[in-house]
Amino acid sequence: MTPEDRLEVQFTITSDEAIVLFEFLQRFSNTDKLVIEDQAEERALWNLCCVFETNLAMPFDKDYPDFLREARERLRDEP
Template identity: 35%
Template sequence: MDDQITISLSSDHALVLFEWLSSRDERDFSSAHPAEQRVLWDLESQLETKLPMLFDPDYAERVDRARHAIGR
């Protein structure tokens, strides 16, 4: 059975989560089960398609603003 679960994130939360996932390298997940690695990569891929600002010149500033907004 392939039930779907939908999670709703603010754009700030999605951006911070994407940045965290994309900043991990293979070593960070080397002890994870292959299925866990697959889930993390799939989540990163899905977030990437929903965040058009990833290629904006001010991307790093956007991430910083999102982190600040969430962390206050």
């Protein structure tokens, strides 16, 4: 892993996207169920995916599976 791999990623979303995504994530946090209750949630998630696609280079790297595995290991709660 290079120092670049640990840089922060900053991006901008609209306040509408933020509130819809907040509610979606709060509901998941409270119920442990990922369920789209409104098409706006789906749209906000698609928009967020587009933001990631334009701001992240790693998903297009041949070593992406390794980057993903390592990132998951770093983010996981301790066993």
